[in-house]
Amino acid sequence: MNDELERAAQNLQIPARISAAARDVLAQIAPAWRAREATGLAVSAKVIAAFARANIDDSHLAGSTGYAYHDRGREAYEALLADVLDAPAALARLQFVSGTHAIVAALTALLPPGAKLCSISGPPYDTLRMAIEDHPSGLARAGGVSYFEAAWTSGRAPSEQDVNDALRRAPDVVFIQRSRGYAARPSLSVDQIGALIAIAREHAPGATIVVDNCYGELVEVREPTAVGADVIIGSLIKNPGGG
Known part of the structure; x- marks a missing residue:
């Protein structure tokens, strides 16, 4: 991130004191960003696993009459949401x-x-x-x-x-x-x-x-x-x- 920051500072002619302050802020928030990224990965894995358990495939995307008779897509989607949302x-x-x-x-x-x-x-x-x-x-x-x-x-x-x-x-x-x-x-x-x-x-x-x-x-x-x-x-x- 610091390399990208330095390149951006040079390209945009940002004063050194401002880019230094930006580096300090990045260092301070780095733990929070790492925690957020770890949570994002864990949630993504949870959602993907729920898709697998619900056996979602292209047949669930087929159109329906709107009367909900034999609406596999709706049933599978709601099962997926229930799984993801505990x-x-x-x-x-x-x-x-x-x-x-x-x-x-x-x-x-x-x-x-x-x-x-x-x-x-x-x-x-x-x-x-x-x-x-x-x-x-x-x-x-x-x-x-x-x-x-x-x-x-x-x-x-x-x-x-x-x-x-x-x-x-x-x-x-x-x-x-x-x-x-x-x-x-x-x-x-x-x-x-x-x-x-x-x-x-x-x-x-x-x-x-x-x-x-x-x-x-x-x-x-x-x-x-x-x-x-x-x-x-x-x-x-x-x-x-x-x-």
């Missing part, structure tokens, strides 16, 4: 137009009128919060769902006391958002999600754990389902779609 089953359909749509569909299925939904990762991102609580036709107002959330200290870390207090209200569904969304907090790692799930299992043992995994797919070798999440939901226009 889940027993997967549902991937064109009828879900976005990650937010899929999340709201899942929450609607899990939350009958009178049920309680608790977000223990702070407020969800704006459009999802609109669908859950703020819009008149959202889950809370139109669906009769009670919604509450645990605060995050300074927006960057969960307050364990607030999480415990929220869970003692016996929610039917516990929601965790992996991505930071528009908040100042860092995104959550799988280990951090696992720790939150352990707290939820202790204080709300009957709750279904739902993780919004958008932007989090394939960035670690494990997915939230590997640490106890009951349902994870993502978006095919993001990481799984190569974006």
Whole structure:
């Protein structure tokens, strides 16, 4: 990398002090880059192995009538996704137009009128919060769902006391958002999600754990389902779609 940097500095006539600073930065971030590359290789191997186990071949790419009768491609693709995402089953359909749509569909299925939904990762991102609580036709107002959330200290870390207090209200569904969304907090790692799930299992043992995994797919070798999440939901226009 330093050789390429030197050539670029010479070609672009970059001052020596700036190229020296760039070399220092490269040295500082080198361990993080190596860790990222190692994770990328491990995830790639996991995905390739899942393709092999699903026996994906060109016949799975054949067109269909859309009625799903004998749709080998759909069945194999969903088996592949389930394997990659550490889940027993997967549902991937064109009828879900976005990650937010899929999340709201899942929450609607899990939350009958009178049920309680608790977000223990702070407020969800704006459009999802609109669908859950703020819009008149959202889950809370139109669906009769009670919604509450645990605060995050300074927006960057969960307050364990607030999480415990929220869970003692016996929610039917516990929601965790992996991505930071528009908040100042860092995104959550799988280990951090696992720790939150352990707290939820202790204080709300009957709750279904739902993780919004958008932007989090394939960035670690494990997915939230590997640490106890009951349902994870993502978006095919993001990481799984190569974006």
